[in-house]
Amino acid sequence: MMGKRQAVLLALSLFLPLLSAFKNTNGTNGSWVLWECHHPFSDPSEAKESRIYWQGIEPSKVLHFCKEGEENLDHQDESFKNRTKIFPNQIPSGNLSLAIKLDLEHDNNSVEVVISSKDTKKICQTTLNVAVSFQKPTVEMNQTDMTVTCSTKGGYPVPEVKWTSWDRESGLERTLEEDEIWNNITKEKKLYNIVSKANATGSKKMTCTVYNPTSNEILIGSIDIPAQGTDNHNGLGVGGIVGIVLGVVLVGVLAFVLYKCCRQRCQQGPAHQYIAAFRRQATTE
Known part of the structure; x- marks a missing residue:
């Protein structure tokens, strides 16, 4: 009768290869x-007598090789040179x-472990997925057409x-649909490289999220949206600029009026009256 330990080992030997077949190996370049x-292994001697290959499935390539407990990298694929390590002890x-x-060249490589002794076993099949991090997103606003670019x-x-998008009126957040991007x-x-554009009309704030599905890295960029019809360059809206212009014109008109009043009063002063009388007397004589 099979003992409990042997039963557990048998179950593991049947279950683990199936589990590994559905597991990807992800990493960053x-x-x-x-x-x-x-x-x-049934006993340590089986491992020492086996030839163990870590290899690609399609195309076939040797990632690492161990024969009777000793590493042999003579036939290792060039793309994996000095890039693999095992745990011999x-x-x-x-x-195993x-x-x-990882190198970007390894992306989407399907690999497996092959144990060759009295019979051949193929186990631990997986696919290598390689990611490269994106740069932090740059988010910019075009107020002419009210669009935001990430x-x-x-x-x-x-x-x-x-x-x-955070709605300007309600303040609620919503995720834009695909047809809006x-x-x-x-x-x-x-x-x-990617450039993504979305309409910002009616929004108070727009946030762009870039997600790398292989590395699970998330990068975020956001921008505050000024109310439509305003200019955010110097913190002044169109209304503010118009107000400044009108203020300058009003000050100019007021200065002109004061100047005319001052001139008129000067002409009506004592000195002006004395000069006028003198001129009349000289004309009479």
Whole structure:
């Protein structure tokens, strides 16, 4: 009769490969990630007698190789040179995990562990997904057509971009629908640049969220929206500018009126009357 320990090991040997097949291994370009893989050997001697391959499925490539407890990297694929590590002392206990320093070239590589001894087992199938961080988004306002633009570049893969708007009247937040957003995506040297535009009419604040689905990185940019019909360059609206212009004109008119009044009064003063009388006398004589 099978003992409890043997039953657990058998269940693990059947269940873990299935579980691993549905698990992706995600990481950021240039960083180390751990591709976890565990296989219960019947005894330590089985591990030492086995040839263990960490390899690509399609296309076939060798990531790492261990034969009878010794590493052999003679046939390692060039893209993984100096980028992989195993745990030799833990292999007899079933730890076949592989540490990988990811490169963008590794993205979407399907890989597996193959154990070859008396029979061949393929376990721990996974897919490597590599991300590159985007730059912090730049958010700018165009008051002519009341649109807001969110720009970011240099990332991978294509990000998910969402806009949220705070309504000016109600103050409530809502997420914009896809038909309210215009996205322009370009690719340069394997990396993506994106410019997203949305209508800001009626909004008090707009926020752009850039989400990287591989690294789960979230970048946020936002901007306060001035009321429609205002100019936010110097903190003055159109009404404020008009008021300043009218004030300057009014001051000019007032100054002109004061000048005329002052001149008229001067002409009616004693000195002016004396000169006028003298002129009349001279004319009479």
